[in-house]
Amino acid sequence: MKRLEAQTRVISTANRIIFAVMGLILGLAVVATALPQQRRLKDLEYKLSQTLEAEKRVVAEKDYRENEYRALKDDPAFLELKATDRLNLHRPGGKVYRFKRTQD
Template identity: 85%
Template sequence: MKRLEAQTRMISTANRIIFAVMGLILGLAVVATALPQQRRLKNLEYKLARTLEAEERVLAEKEYHEIEYRALKDDPEFLELKATDRLNLHQDGGKVYRFKRLPD
């Protein structure tokens, strides 16, 4: 009877050890599969941040051009100012001031 109890304890202990090792292996497998996903997530978050910054720049530029377009369309003084600047013209009796930049 003692021999049978000893075998039962050994089998029970072996089962616990095997169960613990399997649990450890399963835990390591979960961690090992999560690490590449974590790296990929960080990479995608970085790309998203860059894309959102680019979108903000484009939207700001679009807004600037829309404002300039409305001003050219509706404001004759702004239109005259832009035409004078781009075409390098001036009105009779008007003064033109030119500034030269000094080399750095």
């Protein structure tokens, strides 16, 4: 009878150890599969932030161009200013000031 109880305790202890090892292996497998996904998530988040910054720059440029277009269309003074600047012309009797930029 004591021998049977001893065998039962040994088997029960072995079962607990095997269960703990299997749980540990399963936990490590879950962690091992999650690490590459975490790295990929960080890469995708970085790419998303870069894309959002580029989008902000494009939207700002678009807004600037729209404002300039409206000013050219509706404001004769702005149109004249742009035309004289681009064509390097001036009105008779007008003064033109030129500034030279220094190279850094």
